[in-house]
Amino acid sequence: GQQLNQSPQSMFIQEGEDVSMNCTSSSIFNTWLWYKQDPGEGPVLLIALYKAGELTSNGRLTAQFGITRKDSFLNISASIPSDVGIYFCAGKRGGGATNKLIFGTGTLLAVQP
């Protein structure tokens, strides 16, 4: 089955640094989502994007829906230790409120105080 290509696979940064990660696909998606997963927990939705070119923020997090509809980007500014976790992108094709998501392989973020 299809998986979205997510990069980088892992990042080890100092507290206060900015973080960027992206997700690419060979096919078009109509919705892009970004999730965070803490150790031993299920993913939690961070940001949802619905239109090509859309830029949406949630606190220190900013995500963009790529113009080509084949990619999305997540930026975290001024990272803090609680940002540690695995970040997943997910895409959805088609209209309607279905729940068939394709997930990326994840980016592991480690933040050193």
Added chain:
Amino acid sequence: NAGVTQTPKFQVLKTGQSMTLQCAQDMNHEYMSWYRQDPGMGLRLIHYSVGAGITDQGEVPNGYNVSRSTTEDFPLRLLSAAPSQTSVYFCASSLKTSGGWAQETQYFGPGTRLLVL
């Protein structure tokens, strides 16, 4: 409001054994899904349901059965466990609304960690 609950948290099975992973939500969500998470693979959709009595296959349905007799519950059955089914299983639910955050927000359970020997 407990959200999405999953039981058991951990399970060890022998090859060929059967078991049911339980999932329940108390948010009156129409949509429910089962995913498996393997290292380096992200989450892959096993089965999903758009309402009571309606289920459909996801990306990796082989070896798994589901049913949705009530809105609240969505059990996942392994009929004959295989080592390839060793994974972390997540159940998720979401509302059937239009537009905005709620449409796509899936609430995930804490997961069931399954080891098949």
